[in-house]
Amino acid sequence: MSLVRLSATELLAQLTAGQITSVHLTEAYLGQIKRHDPQVKAFLRVDTQRALDRAAEIDKRRREGRPLGRLAGLPVAIKDLLCTQGEPTTCASRILENFKPPYDATVIARLKAADAVLIGKTNMDEFAMGGSTENSAFQKTANPWDLERIPGGSSGGSAACVAAGMAPMSVGSDTGGSIRQPAGLCGVTGLKPTYGRVSRYGLVAFASSLDQIGPLARTAEDTALLLEVLAGHDPLDSTSVDLPVPKYSATVKQPLKNLRLGLVREHFGEGLDGEVEAAVRQAVAVYESLGATIKDISLPHGKYGVATYYIIAPCEASSNLARYDGVHYGHRTDEKKMAAAIAAQRSTLEAAGKHVEAEALDNPLVRMYRQSRAEGFGPEVKRRIMLGTYALSAGYYDAYYLKALKVRRLIRRDYDQAFGQVDLIAGPVTATTAFKLGEKVDDPLAMYLVDLYTVSANLAGIGGIAFPCGFSEGGLPIGLQLQAPPFEEERLLRAACMFQRATDWHQRWPSMVPA
Amino acid sequence: MTKPYTIIIGLEVHVQLLTRTKLFCRCSTKFGAPPNTQTCQVCIGMPGTLPVMNREAFKLALKTAVALNCEIADFTKWDRKQYYYPDLPKGYQISQYDLPFSHDGWLEIGDPKDRFERKKIGIIRAHLEEDAGKSMHDEVAGQADSRIDLNRAGTPLLEIVSQPDMRSALEAKAYLSELKLLLTYLGVSDCNMQEGSLRVDANINLHVDTPEGKVATPIVEVKNMNSFRAVERAMEYEAGRHYQVWQQTHQRLGDVPKQTRGWDDVANVTRGQRHKEESSDYRYFPDPDLVPVCVSEAQISEARKSLGELPAALRTRLENTHGIKPYDSDVLVSAGRGLVDYFVELAELSGDGKLASNWVQQDVMRTLNEQKIEIDQFRLQPTQLCELLKAIQDGQIDTGRAREVFIEMVASGKSAGEVMEAQGIEKVDESELVELCQELIAANPKIVADIRSGKQQAAGNLIGQAKKKNPNVNPGRLREIVLDLVGKM
Amino acid sequence: MSLTREEVEKVSLLGRLQLTSAELDLMTAQMGQIVAYVESLAELNTADVEPMAHALDVSNVFASDELRPSLERAAALANAPHHDREFYLVPAVLGE
């Protein structure tokens, strides 16, 4: 079997046993990238040489019998919103096209310390705003199962590269479903940890109270392995929680006994695709056959999740993105052209006798800000900045932002109540399988509603996992989502692993991956 | 003299807290480093960076608030104040909006010259926030690019907002002096206005007497005041200007939006500043990157214990224990804790608070000034100075000669006794003094006649002559003997 | 409540975005649609509900006041679009 079809856990075993070298393995993935990424476009940058050098160095250390990290020699792909010291970190945005951070994100430092081989930075929706990766300023990523379709988003590149056998594992971020949704649509396993489980230091912020970094991989076992490296307290992130990190990889194979699985009544209503519903119900039946009891539960405020999210996230985003002003880093408009434009505007107004209007023109600094940001941000980012700015502006705070924070509390309470009755909540990741590229680009609201089943976990701060539970007639992956009480990632991983040991959906590959 | 209006002043004071590192990152807060050499990804606001609160900054802020008799909130949070300016790299300042960590305190002020009555100035709130960087503009605005230095960005600031309780420029200045003294005693700030570690903005309006009662005029905010003296002058100027505007426009509070004016220290006037309407929509919201702080009763009492003796209590103690006047205790306490300790030791050793106070205020403080040193670098220990004071008290030396001895002691480091001996100063025997007086009386009948006719000051001439004959004579005692002898004639 | 083009234009200044006339039209329509959607929250009675700004229940996180090295100036300025090796440079501000 082709190396790239092996799980990370299997690869690690072979590396440790000396059956393969990291250079050999890295070359295999780079080869797959070289052959198929021109069509998939999962990567914004592939660090071919550095990855090979790093792999060689790890191989050397292994030969010399020196101590090695947890992921020694395993390639990992990184969503391009995690800062990598001295290397471009663009967030798929023109405004950061030339930005090279002077520091590593905490999770990057952890991956380096674990001796992972960082092979490249993956494509995403600009600043993680979107659900299709079509909002990247640089390229549109395709779904490896159907190149006409979106891979989901915003971590579309991270999901697609794992689905396409271009990396055994990748790192993404999830603000409203950005790990789980593309994992579901690409047929891989992706976990959004509890808020605070993984340090956000070095994660370019979209919505700070919702963002969380998490792993994507082929299997629950691999996901457990990567999460073990990513998770942990970080004194540089005030919102990272000082709790010990369980040995996820050691317990992941233990099945959960007497599992109580909740099915959310409201998730099976209008809008849910029939094939998706059938696959999810089938997956639930699998759990039942494994001894789980199924309970009908209600999350009554879940239907307000998207509305709540599309207030809170843009408000925080409008503030987080204020720093991109062309002063200290990032894109700045051409000042000569700008000065000429202002002068021309002024003289036109003056000539027309519109002195008041001429006087009211923005000063050069304000114009520099506005012009730089207009050139640097794409339409979706601008839309969210506008929404957030509006919702926080004088007179609207209580009606929008404060209201949304209160509904957020109600959503959290729903979960607390539900988790009094069940251990995990199961349901669909998305209402449909991957849609066609371009299908929803002109309808922002329709695009927002794609997050229906995923946003509530971010609002509540709880963890969730997505993994394949079937395929549509058209051959597109269908995902199952499990959600757990705070800091029960171990439960999520064990439940996913239970399922994967009983089924083989996760072992299917798109045709571009050699057998 | 009484004006047809009352001046209403409230002050907003920003003080830099004396931490080693910034509020949210571990860059140095030291003043005067070359531009942009004390910055990191966090205080440059680079993508992905996160703030972590400096424990010491919070501690100093808490200590100050307790000293200002503030109520401490058991729950406080951090908010983003959003506006665009090149020296504000994140596009927002982390500050506190609706739940500051402290509120409702007071600071008592008084005037040693009794030009106003002692009063408590209310403190609305004190909150912690980060400073911005510095923008340097060209002399001729618009001619060249502005330059931005972010060294100061992120320095911890305590903003102390007073109630509009001050009724004159003098009171405003007294409030600032007392506040500065308190902060200095607490050791929470160096309050150096030149280096920007203490900044003052004022809100002022008038309550004008009219036939229908007092009428409030629109509030004006005054900025750019770079010294306490400037605050005093700006407030005096503004009060006058307000009254003129009132007479012309009869505008009341609420008729026009709040105006911001800048003080021009050279021209001695305030000038209106351009203010875009939209720029005041700060869109505050809770900073999701920082977690709340809960303060326990135990922390508050610990802060209270750490205060030490504060200026007001210290002044009272000096007055009660050492019998000095409020004016003197004010001078001593204002000169700092070190000088007060020196004074107290000297007063205790000499047993004469007034004498000690005079010597410390005049000779010691003058020397410190001349040598540009602090009291802990001063050459003479209280015990050494006390030896000199004892000589004065014993009548061994007069104040004038003692000053000369003092100067020599400071210069040479010798003891009072050594200097006096070297200068041949010794106590003249009483019988010798009487003999000398009798001699002089005999030789100066005209002067004696003057004295007898009631011109006691004529005795000065005799004392001058005596000092020429023997420089060691004590002029005070000499005068007594002369007057006594003449009186018996 | 529907958003007017003028409101959207004001917001674009507040958010420091330069929008073309066509962008303003589109933005007005799209924001109107989204705002109408999120206003569904108004139907919930939240009078007694505590707002939830944070997803986790953590407080009092501090760092100790210990100096760490700052960035070299060249590294700090390396990403700046316009600098003179000492300062960041921006268009001069008049009257502010």
Ligand SMILES: [Zn+2]
């Ligand atoms: Zn710093």
